[in-house]
Structure formats: structure tokens, C-alpha cells
Amino acid sequence: MLTETFVASISAHTKPNTGITKDAGIFVHESQPLAAQRHVFKKSASASNGLAVSSSHIFAAQDGKAVVHVYSREKGNMEVVVPFQERVHSVALAAGETVLLLGMESGRVLCWEIASGRLVSTSTSHLSPVTKLAVDPDSNFFLSGSSDAMIHVWSLLAVLSFSPDTSRSPIRTLSTHRGPITSLICGHSSTAANVAISISQDKSAIVWDYRNGVALRTYLLPDVPTTLSLDPADRAFYVAYEDGSLQTISFFDDIQQSAPTDTLRDPALSHRPVQPPTGSRFNAASQNLGSVISSSLSWDGTTLVSGHTSGKVASWDLAKRTYITTLATLPGPVTNLQFLPPTGFPNVKTPSFKIQTVVKPRHDLATGNEGAGMVPQNYGLNMQFTSHLSVPSISAAESSGRGGKSEFKHALTHPSFPTDMLEESILELQTWGQGPQNGVSASSDFLSFSTTEDKKSGTASNEELTELKRKYEALQRVQKVMSNELYELQKDNEWYKKHSATQKNNAKKTGDADGDVEMGEDESGSEAGSTEESDSEEEEEVGGDSSSEDEDEEASASENA
Structure with missing residues (x-):
């Protein structure tokens, strides 16, 4: 009514x-x-x-x-x-x-x-x-x-x-x-x-x-x-x-x-x-x-x-x-x-926000920081969102790339933190403050891009360039993580080789020192030789497989980059 x-x-x-x-x-x-x-x-x-x-x-x-x-x-x-x-x-x-x-x-x-x-x-x-x-x-x-x-x-x-x-x-x-x-x-x-x-x-x-x-x-x-x-x-x-x-x-x-x-x-x-x-x-x-x-x-x-x-x-x-x-x-x-x-009235549009509590006047927020016109650091709004935020108009070119929804709204309306945002944050935290390792130089900072030409170009070109920069930054972070992982795999492979050689040497010394084992010289020699030959062949096979795997991973990483 x-x-x-x-x-x-x-x-x-x-x-x-x-x-x-x-x-x-x-x-x-x-x-x-x-x-x-x-x-x-x-x-x-x-x-x-x-x-x-x-x-x-x-x-x-x-x-x-x-x-x-x-x-x-x-x-x-x-x-x-x-x-x-x-x-x-x-x-x-x-x-x-x-x-x-x-x-x-x-x-x-x-x-x-x-x-x-x-x-x-x-x-x-x-x-x-x-x-x-x-x-x-x-x-x-x-x-x-x-x-x-x-x-x-x-x-x-x-x-x-x-x-x-x-x-x-x-x-x-x-x-x-x-x-x-x-x-x-x-x-x-x-x-x-x-x-x-x-x-x-x-x-x-x-x-x-x-x-x-x-x-x-x-x-x-x-x-x-x-x-x-x-x-x-x-x-x-x-x-x-x-x-x-x-x-x-x-x-x-x-x-x-x-x-x-x-x-x-x-x-x-x-x-x-x-x-x-x-x-x-x-x-x-x-x-x-x-x-x-x-x-x-x-x-x-x-x-x-x-x-x-x-x-x-x-x-x-x-x-x-x-x-x-x-x-x-x-x-x-x-x-x-x-x-x-x-x-x-039926089907009344619900306001997107509501002010629950009125904030008393503050004179320190009249102008921006240091008179530069910027928003003060202690400036904040006290309101409650009561409905979904309105989606701004998106062109046909942008809708295919963003799925018709901005990143801010996707993160704001998501029940929890979006998975892609968490993955990017974890990758960035893993590479935060790390320098070059094992001869792999750190990639350049994305802030080093010059923005002089961006300001001269049109709005569409600026948006495309911004999207390319964002993708390039993501590839940089992935490249850093892959380089670190390859370095760790190389260290693990070297350690495995040294550890296996040490164990074999110890086993050989133990076998020679044991006097209770009765075996002929020919038989023991032939058996020891065959054992050493099989061990060497296994080591070569393991080393070959690991090296091939390393080469495949390095090739896939270079292709992604």
C-alpha cells in the first residue's frame, strides 16, 4: 500500500x-x-x-x-x-x-x-x-x-x-x-x-x-x-x-x-x-x-x-x-x-550504501596533503554497502578481456579472496627482496617503464599498454619463481650425486674389511666389477634423466617467458 x-x-x-x-x-x-x-x-x-x-x-x-x-x-x-x-x-x-x-x-x-x-x-x-x-x-x-x-x-x-x-x-x-x-x-x-x-x-x-x-x-x-x-x-x-x-x-x-x-x-x-x-x-x-x-x-x-x-x-x-x-x-x-x-512501490531500487553513523566535522580534512590537492592520509568514509555496486560501462574490447567485471568489483563482491589474486600475491611474496641467484639476473622492475609516450597516445592505446604491462609483470614474477625452482633442483641433484657416491664408497670399504665372508678372488673380483659397472650405469642413467628433465623444464620456462 x-x-x-x-x-x-x-x-x-x-x-x-x-x-x-x-x-x-x-x-x-x-x-x-x-x-x-x-x-x-x-x-x-x-x-x-x-x-x-x-x-x-x-x-x-x-x-x-x-x-x-x-x-x-x-x-x-x-x-x-x-x-x-x-x-x-x-x-x-x-x-x-x-x-x-x-x-x-x-x-x-x-x-x-x-x-x-x-x-x-x-x-x-x-x-x-x-x-x-x-x-x-x-x-x-x-x-x-x-x-x-x-x-x-x-x-x-x-x-x-x-x-x-x-x-x-x-x-x-x-x-x-x-x-x-x-x-x-x-x-x-x-x-x-x-x-x-x-x-x-x-x-x-x-x-x-x-x-x-x-x-x-x-x-x-x-x-x-x-x-x-x-x-x-x-x-x-x-x-x-x-x-x-x-x-x-x-x-x-x-x-x-x-x-x-x-x-x-x-x-x-x-x-x-x-x-x-x-x-x-x-x-x-x-x-x-x-x-x-x-x-x-x-x-x-x-x-x-x-x-x-x-x-x-x-x-x-x-x-x-x-x-x-x-x-x-x-x-x-x-x-x-x-x-x-x-x-x-513494488520493485523499488535499493540504495547502494547507507550512512549508519554521522561523523562530526573535522577541520584538518579541508585540503589535501601538503597543499598538493591530494586526498589526506587520514581521510576515510564511514558507510555501509547495502547492495551490489553498479558496473561501469565497458566497451566490447574490454569486456572480452575482463569478463564484463572490473578487478576491483570482482575482489569486492567475492565471498573470499579470489584465487588468482592469492596466487599472484604468493608469487610476489616469494620473490620479494630476492637478488640474483646462480647467475640468474633479477628481472627489471616494471616501474621502469617510461610513461611519456603513454600520455601522448590515445585512451585506447594507454589501456592496451597497461594490460600488456600487467601481463609482462606477471610473467616476470613467474620467471623469477621458475628460476629459483630450477636452481633448487640443480642443488638437489648435485647433493644426490655426492650422497650416492659416498654411500657406495662406504659400502665397498665395509665389504673389504669383513673377514667372515669367504669368496674366491676371481669370483669376488668379477662380482665387484660387475657391481661397480652396474652402479656406474645406473648413475649415468639417473644423471641423464635428470639432465633431460632440467633441459625440458628450462625449455618450457623460456617458451612461457
Whole structure:
């Protein structure tokens, strides 16, 4: 059965509520199929835009404090309290829920890798605290808004780079607003045509092409907006106001459809403000909901949930533009609302990893070793693999040589150490640190190959050369082992010859000294001579066989090499 849940938070307890725990601050509510409260997290008072929810944790920036509370959704309790040097005004998750962005009071943004603890800071580009953060679907860019009416666009890859020479300044600035930024959101497209929408206290909403820094459309609003939500298909956005009303602003209404196709990107209309029709605004005056502080859209985009200063969480039918019901009444202003992805779908793709424990921030991992841009030696990720790793795309030429699976994945997914890897390791350990023996010179080190020509050649040639080098290294190790074994066989053969000759001499001396044996001179001489001749013949046969075997082994080893 399909289940949809949303998370709500309050800033402080303003009124007594006997049905809710006294120190509860974060509430997990089920929206459908049954509207009911499912879980409560205690000891939290988060301000607007100060809540971020992942599949495993909840991050809540405390209102007026330099502290972030981290809650484990699986355990249902607080996991860790993370202090900072200044107040945190906004948070957002990026990079597949592995990086937490924090908007600070000084006007900078901190990037915290929650699986490694690495903490990186951007430059101080805002003149006021960063009150809103938005991340694009691919996590290549993120936007920051502030009360200084500025919106900065950042490259997340550049900010997280280990190189100290990489610029951690915004790549562009959007500065058309004339008032504090109240809300900011990115579209759902993964293409270069994705947009971002911002609202400000100057009673305007602007649609941006944030990749190029161009304002596509400006909307004049009837009142000061407080928050906004974007349709899942990027067809419209919904603005909330201080009087508790909401307004639907469509990109394809009757007025804009009178213009040429794709009016949103028509350069002739980019500087022409649009005033939404008054009929697109709706409210529920009889419910005494209060000012709207937060809002969120359901997965299918048909229902909007709004949080109000009265503590009520209201549900709205967007198709009919009518109030449906009050889902919950919380003991304080509802500062944050966030719908979670629905559960209950069949054949859902399982994530490949899961973060069990959040690692506290560490400033020593900000840059690489010795400022060279390399990964620090003490850098490590604390995560758990929950499924098989995805296989990268392999060309037809590579698939025949590697069997469609990389060596790393083969070793990682094998129940134990692969046999071929163990054999190569044993051969390498046997020849480790050995010099030339019995005139056999040690083979040259494979690191002596020159890589100048490799860099000049194409990618395919480099891969073929790398494969040939790897095979040549394996043959070198086999040749070393075979040389050592041949040397040992030669030593054993010489020892066997000496030992057999010594035994014969001792046996002869013992026979001559024994006086109890009565035998004629002719018979003893003939028998001794025949015995010596047979022994010599056997020695020659043994020596011939061993020498032939040595020659055969040397010939096979030379052919393999």
C-alpha cells in the first residue's frame, strides 16, 4: 500500500497541548492512507529553513544557537549534537544525502561531508546571514539567498575540491531583487534548461536560468510572500502570504499562452513584468489559520500542506483551490514542512550504501596533503554497502578481456579472496627482496617503464599498454619463481650425486674389511666389477634423466617467458 509521510518542526512551545509531549520539537505525520502522528523527536527548536531530512537522519539547526541536532530515524532518538563557531540559519542536503550545506550568520556556506567529517567553507560573499539554500537535482550547483537581496550560485564540485588553489567563490550572482530573499527553490529537471525561483519582500517572484545568470520572468505579487513550493512537473509554483492565503502562478496560463511558444524563455518577454490574475489566490478565512510560514507539495502535486503561526497544519486541494482539513495542531509555529518520498512501490531500487553513523566535522580534512590537492592520509568514509555496486560501462574490447567485471568489483563482491589474486600475491611474496641467484639476473622492475609516450597516445592505446604491462609483470614474477625452482633442483641433484657416491664408497670399504665372508678372488673380483659397472650405469642413467628433465623444464620456462 502506498504510504506518504511528511515531517514538521516548530521553533518553540507557545501554548500548552496535553496531547503532545512537552519537549517535542520534530513530528513525523502520515498523510495517507491514514492521517496520524507516527513519531516525535524531542529537544529541538528549529527556525525556518533549518530542517533537512535524509533517508537515515534528521538535521535540525537550532533557532538562535550555533548548534545542529542530528537524529537517527532508525533508532528514533538524538544521535549527536554538533556545535559550530557561529549561528546556523539554514541547512540543505546535497550529493545524494552525503553532504550537508549550512548557511552561516557571517554570510558564508559550510559544506559538511557527514560520512567522513570533512568540513569546507566557502568565501564570505553575503553581507547578511544565509537564510535559504537550494540544490539542483544533480548537485552540481547550489544557490544561497540572504536578506541582502543577493542570490549566489556556487559550484559544489569546486567547493569540495581538495586543491587549495580552487576558487571557493560564487560563479555568478543574481541581483535583481530589491528586498530580502524569503524563499528560494530549484526545479526538478536534470538538463541545462532547469530553472530556479526566488521570492522577496519587494513583492516579486523571479524565474531564473541560474546556469547562465539570466532572469526569465518577473511576477508582481499582491502582497509580501513568505514561502513557495514548486510543482513536481515544473508547470507552476505556489506562493503563500502573511494573511494565510495562497496563490497559484502558472507558467502556461491564458495570458502567457497568447504569446509565442515557450514564453518562459522568450527574450522579448523577460523584462516585461507579469501580474497574476486575482482569481488564482485562495484562502480559508473561517479557519483562523494565521500566517503561512512553511509549505510542501505531495508527491503527485495535487495536495499542498501549509504550516501556520497558530501551529496548525492545513491541507489544500490545488485543483479546486479549496481548503480540505487540518491535519495536525502543533504546540508552536510550524517553521518547516517537508514531504518524504512515498513508500510502498513494488520493485523499488535499493540504495547502494547507507550512512549508519554521522561523523562530526573535522577541520584538518579541508585540503589535501601538503597543499598538493591530494586526498589526506587520514581521510576515510564511514558507510555501509547495502547492495551490489553498479558496473561501469565497458566497451566490447574490454569486456572480452575482463569478463564484463572490473578487478576491483570482482575482489569486492567475492565471498573470499579470489584465487588468482592469492596466487599472484604468493608469487610476489616469494620473490620479494630476492637478488640474483646462480647467475640468474633479477628481472627489471616494471616501474621502469617510461610513461611519456603513454600520455601522448590515445585512451585506447594507454589501456592496451597497461594490460600488456600487467601481463609482462606477471610473467616476470613467474620467471623469477621458475628460476629459483630450477636452481633448487640443480642443488638437489648435485647433493644426490655426492650422497650416492659416498654411500657406495662406504659400502665397498665395509665389504673389504669383513673377514667372515669367504669368496674366491676371481669370483669376488668379477662380482665387484660387475657391481661397480652396474652402479656406474645406473648413475649415468639417473644423471641423464635428470639432465633431460632440467633441459625440458628450462625449455618450457623460456617458451612461457
